[in-house]
Amino acid sequence: MTLTAEEAARFAGLLEDNSDALVATWTERVAATLRGRLSHAELQRQHSELRKAFQQALSGGAQAIGDEPAAELRAQLSDLSASRARQGFSVTETAVSVFAFKAAVLTIVDQGGGSEAALRDYVALSAFVDEAALFTSDSYVRVREELIADQAEQLLELSTPVVKLWEGVVAVPLVGTLDSARAQVVMERLLQTLVDTGSPYAIIDITGVPAVDTQVAQHVLKTVVAARLMGADCIISGIRPQIAQTIVALGIEFGDIATKASLADALRYVLGKTGQAKRLGR
Amino acid sequence: MNQQGELIQVNSDQDVVRVRQLVRTVAVAVKLSLVDQTKLVTAASELARNTLVYGGGGTVEVTTVDNGRRPGIRIVFADQGPGIVDLDLAFTDGYTTGSGLGLGLSGARRLVDEFDIVTAPGAGTSITVTKWCR
Amino acid sequence: MERVPVLKIGDILLVSIQIDMEDQTALQLQEDLADRIVATGCHGVIIDISALDIVDSFVGRTLASIASISRVLDAETVVVGMRPAVAITLVELGLQLPGIRTALNVELGMDLLARERAADDWEFDEGDAEDESEPETPAAAAP
Numbered sequence: 001m002t003l004t005a006e007e008a009a010r011f012a013g014l015l016e017d018n019s020d021a022l023v024a025t026w027t028e029r030v031a032a033t034l035r036g037r038l039s040h041a042e043l044q045r046q047h048s049e050l051r052k053a054f055q056q057a058l059s060g061g062a063q064a065i066g067d068e069p070a071a072e073l074r075a076q077l078s079d080l081s082a083s084r085a086r087q088g089f090s091v092t093e094t095a096v097s098v099f100a101f102k103a104a105v106l107t108i109v110d111q112g113g114g115s116e117a118a119l120r121d122y123v124a125l126s127a128f129v130d131e132a133a134l135f136t137s138d139s140y141v142r143v144r145e146e147l148i149a150d151q152a153e154q155l156l157e158l159s160t161p162v163v164k165l166w167e168g169v170v171a172v173p174l175v176g177t178l179d180s181a182r183a184q185v186v187m188e189r190l191l192q193t194l195v196d197t198g199s200p201y202a203i204i205d206i207t208g209v210p211a212v213d214t215q216v217a218q219h220v221l222k223t224v225v226a227a228r229l230m231g232a233d234c235i236i237s238g239i240r241p242q243i244a245q246t247i248v249a250l251g252i253e254f255g256d257i258a259t260k261a262s263l264a265d266a267l268r269y270v271l272g273k274t275g276q277a278k279r280l281g282r
Numbered sequence: 283m284n285q286q287g288e289l290i291q292v293n294s295d296q297d298v299v300r301v302r303q304l305v306r307t308v309a310v311a312v313k314l315s316l317v318d319q320t321k322l323v324t325a326a327s328e329l330a331r332n333t334l335v336y337g338g339g340g341t342v343e344v345t346t347v348d349n350g351r352r353p354g355i356r357i358v359f360a361d362q363g364p365g366i367v368d369l370d371l372a373f374t375d376g377y378t379t380g381s382g383l384g385l386g387l388s389g390a391r392r393l394v395d396e397f398d399i400v401t402a403p404g405a406g407t408s409i410t411v412t413k414w415c416r
Numbered sequence: 417m418e419r420v421p422v423l424k425i426g427d428i429l430l431v432s433i434q435i436d437m438e439d440q441t442a443l444q445l446q447e448d449l450a451d452r453i454v455a456t457g458c459h460g461v462i463i464d465i466s467a468l469d470i471v472d473s474f475v476g477r478t479l480a481s482i483a484s485i486s487r488v489l490d491a492e493t494v495v496v497g498m499r500p501a502v503a504i505t506l507v508e509l510g511l512q513l514p515g516i517r518t519a520l521n522v523e524l525g526m527d528l529l530a531r532e533r534a535a536d537d538w539e540f541d542e543g544d545a546e547d548e549s550e551p552e553t554p555a556a557a558a559p
Contacts, residue, residue, distance in 0.1 A: 181416075184317070187504065188317060188500055188501075188504070191500030191503060191504070192500050194500075194520060195499070195500060195520060195521075198520050198521055198523070198524060199520070200519070200520060200524060222504070222507050222508075225507050226500070226503035226504050226506070226507045227503070228518070229498055229503040229506055229507070229513060229518060230498045230500065230503045230518060230520060231494075231495075231496065231498070231517075231518035231519035231520045231524065231525075231528075232520055295438040295439045295440050296438055298438070298439070299436050299437075299438055302436060302470065303436065306469070316501050317500075317501045317504050317505070319469075319501070320469060320470055320499075320501035320502060320504070320505045321504075321505050321508060323469070323470045324470045324471075324472050324505050324509060327470060327472040327474075328472055328473060328509075331439070331472075331474060375510055386473060388510070389473065389508075389509035389510050389511070390509075392508050392509065392510070393505065393508055393509060
């Protein structure tokens with residue numbers, strides 16, 4: 001049931017002739033759904049622009065939302081979904097603006113007498129509007145995904161300082177839950193710092209990590225092995241009692257990796273080793 | 283949605299180096315992270331060497347791909363060699379019929395996101411690997 | 417085929433791999449090094465791989481062979497300058513490089529070799545005529 005050129009032209013006329021009444025009914029319905037979270041004036045502005053875009057698309061002969069004359073309409077719908085997504089509206093609350101348009105148009109058609117021909121036209125238009133609503137939902141989802149990706153990236157930037165503790169010793173205090181992406185960032189940053197500072201020792205402090213599962217342990221172990229391949233030694237510190245129990249219960253092998261209860265212990269251990277190394281070198 | 287396939291004949295040591303260089307160039311172009319570039323080039327090096335040593339030479343085709351959400355690189359290693367008789371065994375760490383460390387196939391699989399192998403005794407081997415941008 | 421140059425500095429042979437090696441080049445390096453260790457009587461080999469953007473299993477195996485061969489010839493090998501991305505990839509690949517000593521850079525590699533020698537020579541240290549080839553640079557300051 002696609003829209004024919006004549007039907008589209010008839011609706012373009014209808015939208016033009018009844019513009020004020022249409023926008024009013026439309027805004028009324030949407031405002032009821034959003035319960036005052038967007039001002040009446042704001043909605044009215046959005047809807048009159050959308051109405052104009054619908055009219056433009058239809059008078060240009062658009063039969064589907066992907067058609068060339070509907071380009072402006074698509075742009076408007078994308079803007080609408082982007083702003084609703086950013087303001088934290090749900091996908092329903094976003095699509096309702098488009099669906100309510102149908103209801104508003106039906107009211108106008110009814111007022112015009114509701115002849116059988118007019119209703120048939122309406123069904124054809126309805127398919128077009130449904131497409132527009134689907135398009136809106138799609139762009140809403142896309143914007144939300146972008147938002148989430150951005151936020152995840154910002155979190156990563158925040159969360160992983162690598163600090164120099166002593167000449168030749170760097171430390172990375174891990175805070176919060178380690179997922180695989182974050183663990184990878186930590187790992188890369190730590191190893192790069194070892195190279196940049198020429199530090200043969202790194203202390204990974206996990207005091208701030210609430211829980212250790214096999215995956216987290218795997219990541220820490222891989223970091224230690226990679227550091228060894230590069231010629232640096234890692235010490236793990238800040239293992240709390242319940243984490244020690246989990247590690248043993250999960251059967252995770254720390255092998256010959258040095259583990260210390262506190263950062264201070266770890267530093268003392270490293271300085272002991274470098275002191276010894278230095279004596280041997282003399 | 284595939285574009286820009288580039289084909290390299292692999293018949294010598296030098297060709298393996300050319301495969302590495304091509305994969306590196308394409309990986310930089312689609313903006314893989316440094317670690318992912320390194321993983322992909324290493325996997326390509328292992329598999330191209332397999333094509334040369336075990337497959338008796340063949341072709342390597344590098345294509346950029348896009349799954350609609352993110353770009354990636356697909357590499358196909360094809361040879362007309364003897365094929366692989368026991369795939370499970372070939373994927374076992376440390377197993378080798380040649381003089382290598384036996385990490386080529388299993389290791390390469392861990393370095394990429396997707397790994398497909400089509401082989402039969404006497405019918406050659408074709409391995410397709412894909413790495414996606416994060 | 418290109419060849420990787422081997423430099424002699426004091427008691428150490430220094431190899432800095434600056435090219436994307438063909439497999440043959442790597443094997444040639446292995447031979448060259450064995451020859452040079454015998455010819456010079458050096459006791460240490462430093463292989464700088466900081467310019468390598470990948471180390472695959474073939475190069476890894478060659479490095480391991482070089483280390484074993486030099487050990488037989490009484491020279492200790494240290495591989496230095498491995499890039500983080502390379503190390504991460506090797507871990508994922510499952511390559512352990514057993515028997516290879518590593519250091520972050522050439523300087524730390526030389527320290528390591530000097531320490532090894534010192535430990536070896538511990539009991540013969542007194543009144544030894546052999547002078548140290550380079551001044552010590554301490555790896556870390558003592559507190």
